[in-house]
Amino acid sequence: MRMLRVHRVGRNAWLGATLLLGAACHDLTPPLPAGTQDPATLATPEGAMAQYRYARYVFQSHWYDYMVTSGLLADEFQTSTIGAPVGGTISASMVIDERTLPEATTTAFESNYGATYAGLQAVRTETQQAIGALRSYAPAMPTSYRGEMYALQGMAEVMLADLYCSGVPLSTVQFGGGWTYAAGSTTSEVYTHAIALFDTAATLAADSARVLNLARVGRGRALLALGRAADAAQAVADVPTEYAYQLPAALDNSITFGTRFAQRATVSDREGGTGFPYRTGGDPRTTFVLQGNNAFGRSLAYPGKYSGDDSLIVFTIASGIEARLMGAEAQLAAHDTAAWLATLNTLRTTCASAGSCATPAPAGTGGVDGLPPLAAPGTDSARLSMQFNERAAWLFATGSRQGDLRRLVREYERAPDAVYPAGVYAGGQGAFGSDVTAPIPSTERANPRYAGCKNRDA
DSSP: OOHHHHHHHHHHHHHHHHHHOOOOTTOOOOOOTTTTTOOGGGGGGGHHHHHHHHHHHHHHHHHHHHHHHHHTTTTSEEETTOOOTTTTTTOOOHHTTOOOOOOOOOOOGGGHHHHHHHHHHHHHHHHHHHHHHHHHHTTSTTTTTHHHHHHHHHHHHHHHHHHBBBBBOEEEEOTSOOEEOOOOHHHHHHHHHHHHHHHHHHTTTTTOOHHHHHHHHHHHHHHHTTTTTTHHHHHHTTSSSTTTEEEEEEOOOSHHHHHHHHHHHHEEGGGGGSSOOOTTTTGGOOOOEEEEOOTTTTEEEEEGGGGOOOGGGGGEEEEEEHHHHHHHHHHTTTTTTHHHHHHHHHHHHEEEEEEEEESSOOOOSSSSSOOOOOOOOSSHHHHHHHHHHHHHHHHHHHHHHHHHHHHHHHTTTTOOOHHHSSBBOTTSSBOOOOOBOOOOOOOGSSSOOOOOOOOOOO
């Protein structure tokens, strides 16, 4: 948790510089940076709303980081240093891309997944502080503001459970001062804790369909991760297909999205022989934009959904399309092949991309953007592959793939090397490793109750 205290010093400097001053710096131990407003003056409705806005900013910036990091471990992305010769410099991105992540490391290789871990824990801290500030200093504001904070906290916990080994500590920083260290929670315990947060969010979100549906999708995502497909489908049944919870990309104005992305990753294609054909499949849902070549002659590309004017880029955090895909998985699990196929084909003929649904396409057009209807494969295994391929395309570059691959191993008993990239590593550093999770970084060892990963299984 020491990393969170460092983060909070930076946060207060940011709030002071931008006049978005929040009430959540009461527990700050070091002196405030010069020019930062005294926390005692922040106990106002305006201060509470500033903390709310800041918590959303922290979420959207670290969501992007999670999306890239988790995509590297999965099959969506490869490191931007792909093609580096054997014996050359190994980057932090390459370590996670090639699935070689020893838990005991204290090297700079932690910088990739370690920063992601710190960021997601920071989301938990800042949303907790926003909830306390809104409750204490802005009680007249709609309760959905607090509901949104609970939902984003739940989303951060789902991401922690998706990416990291079993044993994530859910330590807490109390509003007004002090913190409580937590021992490591198992992966299923983290998902279960997130469900409780989503339930609270839904209770508080009666005045906001946008937040209520965010909580519903989040709850469904956690239930699906626990192998409870029918419960997940029920949780999201009332989410409209056209729904999307989106946040603007938190970008550095001095660098374009494409350049920023290319510094760490590139869109992959059939990585390790098992990966989805994101580039060569010709699927309009996984378009990409070429960004030149790296120093080793490998082409770099970033997701086409994030092309165009950087000021207009938005990240889709949860969507009605994801809700329908949960329903489809429940139908598949119930062996209702006809209903399952109809759900997938309805999406293909009504939605152009995640969070962007249209009216039904004209008859005979082959569906939106040329997506032809699917035909049901003849085996359970092939149908399951089709289900997850549809998820790969619809939810491309939205931070969902790592959880999906891990779930294929954990809940559907597929071999890890049949799901994750395996074999010769295209980066030039030998072979892929066997890791399907990232270890919790060594900085967590400052927590006296932390005892390391419980296991590294899916």
